[in-house]
Amino acid sequence: MFKSDVFLSIACLIIISSTVNSNDELVWVRNKKFFISPIKKNFYVARDLCKQNNADLATIESKDELVAISSRLLQEGYRSEANDLFWLAYFDVGRPAGKFYSIATGLPLNTTGWAAGQPDNAGGNEHCAHIWLRFGKYGMNDNNCNVELRAICEQKIRRTIC
Numbered sequence: 001m002f003k004s005d006v007f008l009s010i011a012c013l014i015i016i017s018s019t020v021n022s023n024d025e026l027v028w029v030r031n032k033k034f035f036i037s038p039i040k041k042n043f044y045v046a047r048d049l050c051k052q053n054n055a056d057l058a059t060i061e062s063k064d065e066l067v068a069i070s071s072r073l074l075q076e077g078y079r080s081e082a083n084d085l086f087w088l089a090y091f092d093v094g095r096p097a098g099k100f101y102s103i104a105t106g107l108p109l110n111t112t113g114w115a116a117g118q119p120d121n122a123g124g125n126e127h128c129a130h131i132w133l134r135f136g137k138y139g140m141n142d143n144n145c146n147v148e149l150r151a152i153c154e155q156k157i158r159r160t161i162c
């Protein structure tokens with residue numbers, strides 16, 4: 001192994017170990033680590049808590065990611081339709097109603113993970129998205145951004161440099 005390879009390997013180890021923190025890992029999907037932020041807060045404060053842990057609210061970008069998160073939550077015993085609700089990064093504040101964007105990436109929602117009948121903007125005041133358990137699996141629902149929920153956070157690990 002060349003000296004430069006050794007240096008790069010050590011540098012990569014340092015990067016990875018400083019990026020992965022003490023939060024309990026929920027599931028990995030490719031280069032993303034998802035974990036639960038356990039303190040119930042409104043959408044914006046929940047995001048702050050993710051950011052304080054070197055992460056952001058989870059931007060689910062594929063059906064695979066939602067299925068992986070849903071399966072893992074169920075395995076971990078999160079099976080309450082009433083209590084196991086977790087913020088994601090999507091909201092439509094400042095956008096046309098129903099056009100959800102990720103507060104983390106600025107990109108529009110590009111997957112169809114809504115639970116049946118959602119988003120319904122109930123009461124005209126549901127502008128932030130979370131996941132909840134319906135019909136045996138987790139799907140997305142729009143809700144009032146001030147509701148206090150736990151959150152799914154994500155960390156992206158740039159494995160391509162290592």
Ligand SMILES: [Ca+2]
Pocket residue numbers: 118119120121122126141142143
């Ligand atoms: Ca709703």
